[in-house]
Amino acid sequence: MSDKINFTQAYNRALDEAMAADPTVIMLGEDIGDKEGGGVFKVTGGLSTKYGTDRVRTTPISEQAIVGAAIGASLAGMKPVAEIMLMNFITVAMDMIVNHAAKLRFMSGGQTSVPITIRTRTGAGMSAAGQHSDMLEAWFCHTAGMKVVIPSTPADAVGLLRACIEDPDPCLFIEDALTRTVSGPAPEANHILPLGKANVEREGTDVSFISYGRPLQDMRKMVDRLAEEGISVEIVDLRTVSPLDTDTIVKSVNKTGRAVIAHEAVRSFGVGAEVAARIQEHCFAALKAPVLRVASKDVAVPFARKLEQEFLYKATDIEAAIRQTLEGSTSR
């Protein structure tokens, strides 16, 4: 096995390992079989050939029926992994996710549970415009009973997707479309990470950078340069966005006294707001500067590359926020 692996290979590997380890793991989604090319994004390539079309099923274009079938199969003892090709299409299945997957354990008084994983893909930066690019994770974080997971490295992608599949509850696993070919170190076989645990991937003393998914890739490119300037950034990768690992965030911000939160999703009413609220609730006395958020603009994702880049948060926004919080400015 090569010591490098990209995100797409990571997802495929996690699915392959999970299906090999547990015969109750089954998959469904549009175009996911090898006959259809192994998925529009090739994540499921080879799996229907290896495990059969009973367990790896290409579906009609029917998001309600896909998520509904995953829910039903899970109630009957299976561990389904449903692929919703793009996150915007998940809107078609909201009833199944919000009213059923997330709530059946609670509403049944714990008699039933819905151990499904919904894999979906999204992210701006490819001129796919307003219905193929949205980061909608906050909606699902706002829904009790759901778990929301977004990996920032290929190795984490393997470990977190395996964890979602093994988890006893419905997990939404979000894959970044733009960085799908980015490579990183490959993990050991059967690498499984805990859900609900953030990862302090680099310790620092001046400011906590709290994020998930793509912005962490931006931070990793600037953190050494900032360190050379004497700015010591502690990088906290949430990994699981919900349920949120408040303890790790609080510990970090109590140490550094400053926090910058970054996500690709639009700014308002987003995950950043929730993280900032928890920081002020738990770390008020330790804060040396206002908590800042870096996010994309509160508009639909535009098509033209120039406009799309204006919509998206930028790496330079992250750097500016880091510097601003160190200056203690409140003018942002």
Place this chain on the structure above:
Amino acid sequence: MTTSASFTSKDLYEVYKKALKILIVDENIRGLIRSGAMHPVYYSPRGQEIVAAAMGVHLEPTDYLCTIYRGVHDQVAKGMPLDVLLAEYFMKVTGACKGKGGAMHITHPASGVMVTTGVVGSSMPIANGMAWASQIKGDDRVSVATFGDGASNIGAFHEALNMAAVWKLPTIFLCQNNRYQECTQYADSTSCEKISDRAAAYGPNMVGVSVDGNDAEEMWNAMRDAVARARSGAGPTLIEANTFRYMGHYFGDQAPYIPKEELAAEMAKDPMIRIRQQVLDSGVATEDDLVALKAELEAEFEAAVQFAKDSPEPELDEVYKDIYGAA
């Protein structure tokens, strides 16, 4: 249970027993609500008893049921015990869902009541998933999704029936056409003459039948065929069981939208009166038998109510339980 036999007086009696139990449960629940003894959000199935009873007699406890908010007839027909059912209505911790689901979300996996949904149309996609699991495991179970005529107008119906046909799933789509989509008449909401006409859209893998759901023999035959077809791997069936809803959409609904003549005509052919006479005419039971049966079922209901009343309410910490399982 044999599914190929033809309808006998013994089968009629089995349907009647379940239907009478449903009637007693429904009438008593409405009485308890009227008296202020309990406060569930309730949707009476009065008039639809035969449909559910004839379904129930063909199913094993291990078969799966996804029903809807108007579902107490389906749940009782599937074998749901009355004590945990009533305790849930009474908001007690001994209720099937510990008081966290209520009448609209009754769940009891031991009797195969897997989901009761409060969202119109949502029973169907989920039933498919259980049927898919059975297909993979080869466990011979069937999955039944019940829903009303109005639910055949929501997108989930189309998605679910199409998927079931493409995959030849052992799913039975049991549409209880009670002629009113909430407060809207059938013709004002539904384009086709018969719900079963819609089955043709799903090709040869989907069989569609319309029956008088209030007729025990017709309904029993339709379920027998659908269950046999599903168990044999031949695929799904859409059954349109024509029936009528006597009590309005929700409890307390005076149903001014139902023409008086229509209601009177339906009341005059109450299926519970008809089946009772059929049972007596068949000679399978005597008047004394039926009186004794009713007393027995009333006593079972009373015992369940007593259990519910004697049970404690949930502790507040129940709010914080059953959100996630132990990873």
